[in-house]
Amino acid sequence: MSETSNHIFDRFGRKHDYLRISLTERCNLRCFYCMPEEGVQLRDKAEFMTPDELLSIAKTFVDLGVKKIRLTGGEPLIKKDAELIIRELGKLPVELSITTNAVIVDRFIDVFKEAGIKAVNVSLDSLEEDSFNAISRRNYFKEIKDNIQLLLENDFKVKINVVVIRDVNDHEINDFVRWSKTENVHIRFIEFMPFDGNSWKSEKTISFKEILDQVNSEFGVNGYAKLQGEPNDTSRNFELKNGAGTFGIISSITNPFCDSCNRIRLTADGKIKNCLFSEDESDLLSLYRNGEDIEPIIRKVFMLKQKERGGLAAFSNEDVAGHKNRNMTSIGG
Numbered sequence: 001m002s003e004t005s006n007h008i009f010d011r012f013g014r015k016h017d018y019l020r021i022s023l024t025e026r027c028n029l030r031c032f033y034c035m036p037e038e039g040v041q042l043r044d045k046a047e048f049m050t051p052d053e054l055l056s057i058a059k060t061f062v063d064l065g066v067k068k069i070r071l072t073g074g075e076p077l078i079k080k081d082a083e084l085i086i087r088e089l090g091k092l093p094v095e096l097s098i099t100t101n102a103v104i105v106d107r108f109i110d111v112f113k114e115a116g117i118k119a120v121n122v123s124l125d126s127l128e129e130d131s132f133n134a135i136s137r138r139n140y141f142k143e144i145k146d147n148i149q150l151l152l153e154n155d156f157k158v159k160i161n162v163v164v165i166r167d168v169n170d171h172e173i174n175d176f177v178r179w180s181k182t183e184n185v186h187i188r189f190i191e192f193m194p195f196d197g198n199s200w201k202s203e204k205t206i207s208f209k210e211i212l213d214q215v216n217s218e219f220g221v222n223g224y225a226k227l228q229g230e231p232n233d234t235s236r237n238f239e240l241k242n243g244a245g246t247f248g249i250i251s252s253i254t255n256p257f258c259d260s261c262n263r264i265r266l267t268a269d270g271k272i273k274n275c276l277f278s279e280d281e282s283d284l285l286s287l288y289r290n291g292e293d294i295e296p297i298i299r300k301v302f303m304l305k306q307k308e309r310g311g312l313a314a315f316s317n318e319d320v321a322g323h324k325n326r327n328m329t330s331i332g333g
């Protein structure tokens, strides 16, 4: 069998070779758009993948052509066995990366290096301490800023994820863009997305166009250049003239990138989702624990993948209200 025929395809010919694994649903922050204030409901430890189960399931995906694995959560670094899992995944023939809030990144610099991690995505929704602490309902702004600096000093490629929400942090768009002029950071503005319990309303989403309009108002249309994208890029990226870093926009709401989607999501409790917005998920962990071959169910799940947005008709308030999904922290963003 050729390598290509072994890959995970869907009905629309999309090849899925990028696995995002959530290490935990729990988090040391409480970003209001992601997590309920009281945190997630505690569940029995036995409901979650052990490190051995996670590694074995990840290997099956690698055998099916996965080339890239990203660890996420919840906050992946607060998982008890995070170090072991990162080191073991680092031995697989994949590009390994992580998305983190960076609160405790300083404890992992050597682990990241030894596992071959080259790029780290850090979430930071405001450059103003009070505002960031209000959004995240915790007080770790200084630790996060210091840890971003530490990552840069250690030559990691650092992307900064900024969820832009109307009347919350939309006045800071150009502050972030200016940061990318002087520092080698790659800012990624993310349109605010709907998940269960996050009080999303379409009016709160700041669109791709609005973000660029703001950039134009300070830097002018000739003040920056569009960068050439990679085939599965989710962001459209730009660079200020003589910028040290870049900025980009992930417009899942106003311009979904479903056509080139290559993502597989594995939740901390061992379910796979074929789309961030899908209502359905399949219990891989139970099958695995029963000693069953998980490959056929993986293929079946992807054959059922919807063309766009997990079957959500549109991102209108009405359509979203009638759609079921987990919250972001339990899916793995």
Ligand code: SAM
Pocket (backbone or CB within 6 Å): 027, 033, 034, 072, 073, 074, 075, 076, 099, 100, 101, 121, 122, 123, 161, 162, 163, 190, 191, 192, 193, 194, 195, 198, 328, 329, 332, 333
């Ligand atoms: N705790 C880690 C972090 O914050 O980077 C990893 C998990 S977090 C769920 C992954 C990403 O999802 C973060 O960049 C976060 O900003 C983003 N995210 C969470 N909820 C979102 C929402 N409702 N809309 C858009 N992005 C969201």
Ligand code: SF4
Pocket (backbone or CB within 6 Å): 027, 028, 029, 030, 031, 034, 035, 073, 074, 075, 101, 123, 136, 329
């Ligand atoms: Fe935690 Fe990340 Fe969600 Fe914020 S976005 S609550 S840091 S999982």
